[in-house]
Amino acid sequence: MNMQMRTSFRSLSALLALSAGLAHAQLSVEIIGAGANRIPVAVADFPGERIISQALTSVIRNDLDRSGLFRMVDAGSNAIPENAAIAWGDWRSRGADALAVGQVLPTADGRFETRFRLHDIQKQAQLGGTALLHSSSQLRSTGHRIADFIYEKLTGEPGVFSTRIAYVVKSVGRFELQVADADGGNAQAAFASSEPIISPSWAPDGNRIAYVSFQTKKPVVYVHDLAAGRRHVAANFKGSNSAPAWSPDGRRLALVLTKDGGSQLYLVNADGSGVTRLASSAGIDTEPNFSPDGQYIYFTSDRGGSPQIYRIPATGGDVKRVTFEGSYNTSPRLSPDGKSMAYISRNSGRFQLALMDLASKQTQILTDSSKDESPSFAPNGRMILYATEIGGRGVLAAVSSDGRVKLKLPAIGGGDVREPSWGPFAK
Amino acid sequence: MRRLFMLASLAFLAACSSQPPAPEQAGAGVEDRSPRDLGSVSPVGRDGLYSPDRLKDPKSVLYKREVFFDLDSYTIRDEFKPLLEAHAKFLQANAKYKMLIQGNTDERGSREYNLALGQKRAEAVRKALQLLGAREDQLEAVSVGKEKPRCGEASEECWAQNRRADILYSGEF
Structure with missing residues (x-):
């Protein structure tokens, strides 16, 4: 050298x-126009998700919303556990085509395990799910990965949130x-x-x-x-x-x-x-x-x-x-x-x-x-x-x-x- | 070879003196106060006109380091030929000095394409200096494109100031 x-x-x-x-300098995102046929999706709050000030599900919802391909359906303020029975008729009447539920559990080594499932409301069937092990500082990236999972299941192409x-x-x-x-x-x-x-x-x-x-x-x-x-x-x-x-x-x-x-x-x-x-x-x-x-x-x-x-x-x-x-x-x-x-x-x-x-x-x-x-x-x-x-x-x-x-x-x-x-x- | 350069210089200067002033006078910093005795072709460096301290002397033509260009143009306007003649003589008289020529453009369009346009301006200055007797290894032509505008407004007056090549000497870059 x-x-x-x-x-x-x-x-x-x-x-x-x-x-x-x-x-x-932090970037903000403003949506100016959106796609014509947006898929209505509900993401319920995850029990245990508030491990830092930003909620995991807010990352997921923001990602999906900003893609312009989804319309976020209000899921209310009740957290729904990952293995809860789905009130299909209720979600259908709210206009959701898909529903994501999940939960965040602390692990013995001080990390967290986030499990989630995606449901097809029309077909009353599970579209898939995943479990991710992460630290509290990886909350955002965990949210992006779940948003990518939802994006790919519902559109058939890979998401870019991660x-x-x-x-x-x-x-x-x-x-x-x-x-x-x-x-x-x-x-x-x-x-x-x-x-x-x-x-x-x-x-x-x-x-x-x-x-x-x-x-x-x-x-x-x-x-x-x-x-x-x-x-x-x-x-x-x-x-x-x-x-x-x-x-x-x-x-x-x-x-x-x-x-x-x-x-x-x-x-x-x-x-x-x-x-x-x-x-x-x-x-x-x-x-x-x-x-x-x-x-x-x-x-x-x-x-x-x-x-x-x-x-x-x-x-x-x-x-x-x-x-x-x-x-x-x-x-x-x-x-x-x-x-x-x-x-x-x-x-x-x-x-x-x-x-x-x-x-x-x-x-x-x-x-x-x-x-x-x-x-x-x-x-x-x-x-x-x-x-x-x-x-x-x-x-x-x-x-x-x-x-x-x-x-x-x-x-x-x-x-x-x-x-x-x-x-x-x-x- | 040397004779050829002197002849070229003479032709250059003769052409200058017979030209009317350029119609488009760009922005600040280009007022014409080049000393008349620059027209002589006396051996360079002997009279102190081209000694290094002249680079910082506001009264010397060597203090002037800017060459302005017309819109979409990469040719040296006649009004800048005495300036380049003086800098070429300086480089001949001070063989160890090196020069960096930075080309600039106005703000319109692609950054990389503007970088290439600025390069054309810098190279026009480099070629003129070489023709006037500066050695190739003393000169480097580079571009900063539209990245360092002197003037930030979106007006023709402002853009004209940014269509420019700047001359920097050893120690200044």
């Missing part, structure tokens, strides 16, 4: 120590890369700097985030190990280093370097070794994004005169243009199933989140805002998280890929929030 690296590690640990003691998001909070003279639960709770700073941080990108393993820091007065790409709280330089060549995107196997990064003149696409191993050039153009090539099968890299280029989205085989080769409408299409992100592409499109001076069906080339503008940036798909493909501006302030927002469910996640207590990246499914 050379001297410069050692110094940067030392200053990094100093920063991490500094940020550990600070209160972090996943995490990363984003950048800018306050006066300070930039923080924060990691939070998908609902914005439990936010923690992974890295803080007085210089900008952009383009965070989760590794498929969920443990690492690549990002660009301007700490040394120029853009340098780092890979940050969240569990270890350490990072290493992935690209620090002469000129600018930016736009890291992970390959689906988590071994390589596509990124942009200017070392050979102009902003051009390269591939590099996650440890920074083995730099190879992917494409050559006379103009700008940037914002690479792998297709989920690893076959292609989608990217933004001005090779045709205006910024448009193109794709190239991940091994190099013929470039194909993907967007044709309008004079400004940037920031491509492929959906987890590889069938659609979220991107930012300029329409009459407004930058808006758009979605293209790649097979039919049909596009849909998903928002009515004007400063949308940096789309990021939930790992189940249902929601797209993006940055926008409301009242001059940077906020995160999310919209379902059918455009129906809309959420915003402003920071509580100020600061601009931007550059979201939705992490993978929890392993």
Whole structure:
């Protein structure tokens, strides 16, 4: 390790120590629009659930409610034990299609066991249940896991309540890369700097985030190990280093370097070794994004005169243009199933989140805002998280890929929030 | 080679003096007070005009470190050519000095695409300095895109101030 690296590690640990003691901007979630056919669900209070100030069932209800796919049916204030007989007729008359009951029991070693069951009210049958062992500090994550169970049983697709998001909070003279639960709770700073941080990108393993820091007065790409709280330089060549995107196997990064003149696409191993050039153009090539099968890299280029989205085989080769409408299409992100592409499109001076069906080339503008940036798909493909501006302030927002469910996640207590990246499914 | 650079410089300056002032004057910090004797091609460094202490002298052209650009443009406006000529001479006279050129853009659009646009501005400055005799290994062109706006309002006047390349010398970055 050379001297410069050692110094940067030392200053990094100093920063991490500094940020550990600070209160972090918390995100709140507001539901602006919801799906048309929401499933009515009741979640009864769990006996013994008040082991900390926040009730377990409030986490579950909030998760389900904010997904926009469920309508919460009031379950009253009586806690119902997990093995209680279900008053089917009563729940049917309240309009619930499904009912979750459960209980939290202390264990001999000071932890807790949460057991719960999900019932189908129409069929008067149990849909399943589970038992989870956890500490009091794992109450939120336990709630997210139960919400994921309910979501999957009722919609047939995996839930994302247990996943995490990363984003950048800018306050006066300070930039923080924060990691939070998908609902914005439990936010923690992974890295803080007085210089900008952009383009965070989760590794498929969920443990690492690549990002660009301007700490040394120029853009340098780092890979940050969240569990270890350490990072290493992935690209620090002469000129600018930016736009890291992970390959689906988590071994390589596509990124942009200017070392050979102009902003051009390269591939590099996650440890920074083995730099190879992917494409050559006379103009700008940037914002690479792998297709989920690893076959292609989608990217933004001005090779045709205006910024448009193109794709190239991940091994190099013929470039194909993907967007044709309008004079400004940037920031491509492929959906987890590889069938659609979220991107930012300029329409009459407004930058808006758009979605293209790649097979039919049909596009849909998903928002009515004007400063949308940096789309990021939930790992189940249902929601797209993006940055926008409301009242001059940077906020995160999310919209379902059918455009129906809309959420915003402003920071509580100020600061601009931007550059979201939705992490993978929890392993 | 050296003669070629001098000829290029002369042509550069001749072109400057015959041009009317640029119509679009961007924001603060670009008023023209370049000393007339900059037009000479006397051997660099001998008269002290390019000594390192001039970098911090508000009366020296070397104190000026900003190059402004037109909308969607990455070419150096004529009004900034004397400034770049002086900085190229400084780098020639002070061979151990290095320069970081930071490109900036206005706030509209994608962060990474703006980073690439800022890079084009920084590289335009780098190429001009190289053409004027600075060594490649003295120069690094980087971008900060729209990440460090000087002016935060959504107005054309403000955006013009952010379409800029900044010059930093060793010790300043």
